[in-house]
Amino acid sequence: MVTRFLEQRIRAKLFKGKAILLIGPRQTGKTTLLNTIFKNESQTLWLNGDDPETRLLLEDVSVTKWKRILGENKVLILDEAQRISDIGLKLKLITDQIPEIQVVASGSSAFELANQIKEPLTGRKWEFQLFPISFAEMEAHHGFVEEHKRLSERLIYGYYPEVVNHPGEERDVLSQLADSFLFKDILMWERIKKPEKLTRLLQALAFQVGSEVSYHELGQIIDLDNQTVENYITLLEQTFIIFRLPPLSRNLRKELKRKRKIYFYDNGMRNAIIAQFQPLELRQDVGALWENWLISERKKTLHYQGIHANTFFWRTQDQQEIDYIEERDGKMWAYEMKWSAKAKPSFSKTFTQAYPEHELQFINRDNYFEWLGQ
CATH class of the missing domain: 3.40.50.300 (P-loop containing nucleotide triphosphate hydrolases)
Incomplete structure (x- = not known):
């Protein structure tokens, strides 16, 4: 165990x-x-x-x-x-x-x-x-080498205990988990009148992982008004299916202020919602899976280690961006995330000038464990 x-x-x-x-x-x-x-x-x-x-x-x-x-x-x-x-x-x-x-x-x-x-x-x-099992918990369980070997499958199937404990049966377990309990808490709440809209909303969010989300655009996709979309997203967050990452907006006129990024607590549940379990080499969304996995794992690390941090993403109207930012004790740590270790990191000078108290780090599959380890 x-x-x-x-x-x-x-x-x-x-x-x-x-x-x-x-x-x-x-x-x-x-x-x-x-x-x-x-x-x-x-x-x-x-x-x-x-x-x-x-x-x-x-x-x-x-x-x-x-x-x-x-x-x-x-x-x-x-x-x-x-x-x-x-x-x-x-x-x-x-x-x-x-x-x-x-x-x-x-x-x-x-x-x-x-x-x-x-x-x-x-x-x-x-x-x-308590989150789904973390990378650091699995590393402590059977060692870094074994867990690192399984990185690709973790990006696809995630870390729910039933999934981890039934290798080879991940698809069936995830499908059953999604069908049996995904909406159990939400649908008990009497104001949810259109569960099919909730399913379509989750599917739309799954396809937009790592991108800025507009409640208005989501409402147009699933035919709901903005306020209902926001209410549904709040419920999905409060039942630990998704979580929001707000934009950092303090110093610059062109910084995004209203849009959010939305991530799933577990990659496997995200993929079950859209029924996509193909291996990484056949996927077009590897970057989104990597970003979702890293940020959800970092969320576990912060909580389990008792680290208090404000978390954001950063983007300007002219498309300058940083994937993920932590603010702790008046200082900022900015992170860019790339699946390929060969990708060359670059950080916006606009950001570094606007927020001089910062550290920059590039997270890839060659060094992620330093960021997530216990």
């Missing part, structure tokens, strides 16, 4: 008077991780928000009722916590009134968890996000 980097970070926060919140896409191993952490803790109560009886049990809960439910247990784990109404207030009740209990809530829908938990638990929680 692949050891997840979050395991030690979560262990370090246990029994310190705060709730643990673990969120992330479905099927990334949240339950498996919690089982690993608490396997030797016999006094653990597991409740699942997908269970109607659990939701009914917790519908109207007081401190007295919580104590009866908890019994002699020292740990409460609430899986799929977003399904439980007013979950934030209910967890706050335990954290404030029964502080000896370690509360852990996990979920795959940030849009409900964020609204229901973050405000009531302000100052009372540690929040972690």
Whole structure:
């Protein structure tokens, strides 16, 4: 079993008077991780928000009722916590009134968890996000040489645990994952009236990975108004299918300000949405796959290492651009990403003059591991 980097970070926060919140896409191993952490803790109560009886049990809960439910247990784990109404207030009740209990809530829908938990638990929680398995976790599992050999297939099939654990069956596993859970959280939300539009939107986004996205242009493609497109993209982001990268715009009149880039948390899911699993040598989108993979992997690295950074892309109206930028402690790191190690890097003088506190780096398949390693 692949050891997840979050395991030690979560262990370090246990029994310190705060709730643990673990969120992330479905099927990334949240339950498996919690089982690993608490396997030797016999006094653990597991409740699942997908269970109607659990939701009914917790519908109207007081401190007295919580104590009866908890019994002699020292740990409460609430899986799929977003399904439980007013979950934030209910967890706050335990954290404030029964502080000896370690509360852990996990979920795959940030849009409900964020609204229901973050405000009531302000100052009372540690929040972690579990992604699909990372390059660095796989390198730690079976070594750099083995994982580097598999780089091309990772760009195509990604890192969902079920995919990694079933070599040779990647297409079938990804197709089933996409069909069975991709929209499960979103379609439970009653305002989604046209799931076929959502599918077409995701397909359009998959074909535009690495390019600036216009809500207006997307709306024209799938016949939806701009506001609905933006609402759907927000939901897709809050259920950990995609994430947005904003433009850096501070100093120059010609810098792009409104458009965004949108990436997928996992290359395999992106390719499953458009049913394209052909090998790299037969593809026209290798550059987009490489960029999506690098930026999604970097997102994992930043989170797992606890590095706080603002992230952007940069482009001007006259087509000068930089793929990816991190801002940390008042300094900027600018990155250009090319699949070919033979490509010659170039950085815009306009950018370097406008943002003098910077470092420049060229990421290719000969040095990517230095950027993503743990």
